[in-house]
Amino acid sequence: MSKTGTTRVTVKPGEELPRGETDWARVKAMTDEEVMAAALSDPDAQPLDPEALAKMRRVSPVKALRQRRGSQSRREP
Numbered sequence: 678m679s680k681t682g683t684t685r686v687t688v689k690p691g692e693e694l695p696r697g698e699t700d701w702a703r704v705k706a707m708t709d710e711e712v713m714a715a716a717l718s719d720p721d722a723q724p725l726d727p728e729a730l731a732k733m734r735r736v737s738p739v740k741a742l743r744q745r746r747g748s749q750s751r752r753e754p
Contacts, residue, residue: 686695707715716724725733 688694713724716722
């Protein structure tokens with residue numbers, strides 16, 4: 678991961694896209710109950726309960742804000 682928190686991958690024409698370690702066929706085959714059990718077993722990625730979700734506020738899309746203010750969409754180095 679880069680210092681900015683963005684990871685970039687360059688793929689040349691004809692090369693395959695990089696694949697992660699996720700077994701997507703297994704994920705798609707999971708029932709809703711299995712998905713919830715897996716989520717609850719991960720202490721770093723707990724689902725939000727309705728009360729916590731209600732306390733969250735919507736954040737405006739940064740790009741749209743910058744466009745309205747006339748700011749540049751990216752910081753120049």
